[in-house]
Amino acid sequence: MTAATHPARTASQALHAAVRARDKEAWLDLFAVDALVEDPVGPSDFDPEGNGHRGRDAISAFWDKAIAPNESIEFLFEDSFACGNEIAFTGKVRSLNDSRVIDAEGVFIYRVDETGKILAVRAFWETERTMRTMRPA
Template sequence: MTTKTDHPARTAGYASQAAVRARDKAAWLELFAADGIVEDPIGPSVFDPEGKGHRGRDAIAAFWDKSIGATEAIEFLFDDSFACGNEVAFTGTIRSHIGGQVIDAEGVFTYRVDDDDGKILALRAFWEAERAMQTMKPA
């Protein structure tokens, strides 16, 4: 079970997850620093062919449209979280509902925040697309 102790990165992670569950793109974008980056998944993917990540709010907004916005719902089924320094790592599964199907991406999902106002500097997701696609099943 994920612990809920106060920690700026954990707080930002929970806020990010809540905004995604609520389908609130504006609230989600507001959580990021102006030069924040999203790497989900890390490296080249269908969302990021060059594997350089999505840096800045405009690029992060485009990522939302291509990935989060293409789903009907997203669930965060995290087993635990580990906060160190200005970062937190959540472990578990992100379940995406898309086109009448469910896909589970099991992995490690990290958030790094700045020291001043807790804005997300980096959201990085360690999961394997091929492995996730193997979990696809009707919703």
């Protein structure tokens, strides 16, 4: 295995491609049965309790709330670090919605199981900081 073929890198790239293609089913199929999505980690408008979204139904609802309303989402990562069964990206996720652009700058971590299914997505970004980037498209 090389850094380019690391299982977490491969899975995260497939996840990003599914988001760009707006293909919810392909996106959901990348997750393990009991996967957890924390985006962002901790309490947020997407997750008031801060417990994350666990399992296919909860992750599907997260898509509907956080991903589907956007016209497009770009993953603008500056660097990545693959270690063990995880990969961490640094950079930003850019969302276009209602002629507005928002950049969520942070650290984005993906963990996979031995079959390459995604066990966890943990996104570390700050809501207030992200909202300050809002601008016309």
